[in-house]
Ligand SMILES: Nc1ncnc2c1ncn2[C@@H]1O[C@H](COP(=O)(O)OP(=O)(O)OP(=O)(O)O)[C@@H](O)[C@H]1O
């Protein structure tokens with residue numbers, strides 16, 4: 001945990017005194033006898049006052065993980081395994097009343113599509129007043145005063161006038177500030193912010209991220225920030241969980257993940273971040289070859305193997321299990337890749353079990369070259385010479401745009 005989180009009142013070690021603890025989470029769609037598994041095995045912890053990032057390409061299961069924490073997976077989706085523990089309470093076993101109280105007082109959520117969460121025919125003040133009266137039992141007059149104070153706190157100029165505005169009269173940044181005011185109106189202990197800055201210009205994005213860190217300081221609130229942008233994560237988070245194909249594949253403090261990623265997917269994500277310092281002399285970044293798995297894909301062993309530049313015989317039989325990156329430093333986080341160090345095709349880490357039997361890595365129908373299993377010798381040679389091998393040309397890979405079509409609360 002960074003000094004920022006440790007300095008906050010009430011902030012404890014995430015692993016020993018978690019506010020939220022998710023373990024073995026599994027979310028399925030489709031028929032029970034032939035389920036489509038969207039979230040396969042997700043675990044994460046958040047300490048009081050900590051900001052944790054959840055990053056991964058489109059479809060990796062980030063939003064479903066947030067919705068599971070709120071118990072907002074709509075039928076036919078369902079959580080079929082795992083636990084969600086909030087301060088010692090089992091969220092998945094809560095009664096309707098307990099769940100209502102949990103959502104009203106303990107946790108707030110900024111939805112991925114905030115604009116559809118605001119009723120276009122209701123004024124901003126009506127949204128705030130309803131929330132404050134329902135969740136904090138305020139009178140109309142108290143709710144009006146508090147609503148205006150909330151708008152002021154999230155940086156909305158002329159809050160008395162904006163209290164009477166309709167959503168369409170506000171800019172995108174202002175509407176996002178309103179969503180933050182609504183999500184934090186009950187002073188929750190935990191805020192789930194699903195892509196809070198998507199579709200905002202960079203200046204507004206920076207302001208919104210500053211607002212989240214200010215509110216964490218003021219309220220001692222923990223935040224789970226979902227993003228597919230490492231720049232966003234680096235700006236505000238203490239720790240990060242990297243998701244791929246319904247699994248968390250790496251966790252750790254942001255500084256360590258940036259300086260020394262221990263999973264090839266994390267490294268590939270970092271390598272695809274545009275280099276902002278090279279303005280005027282731009283450095284072209286390669287995306288990640290191939291495509292994330294579909295729900296219908298059944299991949300044995302490591303789910304990243306078909307796209308992994310370091311894949312080797314045996315990767316299709318490694319278990320998707322997080323192991324400490326450094327057994328002597330538990331705070332350094334964990335990785336699901338047992339090849340250590342992967343960058344030079346090191347041996348399978350004994351901590352993850354004995355090396356699996358060599359089997360062929362499956363070939364994806366997408367850029368075939370990306371699926372080629374590299375031998376340790378090839379990998380080492382390429383690492384030394386800088387030769388990227390048979391990877392697809394820059395631009396062939398893609399990060400798809402969000403397509404969240406789920407209903408909101
Ligand atoms: N209601 C649903 N019915 C069927 N499949 C769904 C449903 N909601 C989500 N999925 C699928 O589950 C997977 C994970 O979805 P999720 O929305 O959690 O992804 P995400 O990581 O948030 O992606 P994005 O970055 O695009 O928001 C995706 O393949 C998605 O298509």
Ligand code: SF4
Pocket residue numbers: 263264265302303304305306308309310311312315318336337338339342
């Ligand atoms: S090296 Fe093997 S186990 Fe590690 S991420 Fe690549 S395919 Fe998966």
Ligand SMILES: [Mg+2]
Pocket residue numbers: 062063064112194402404
């Ligand atoms: Mg999403």
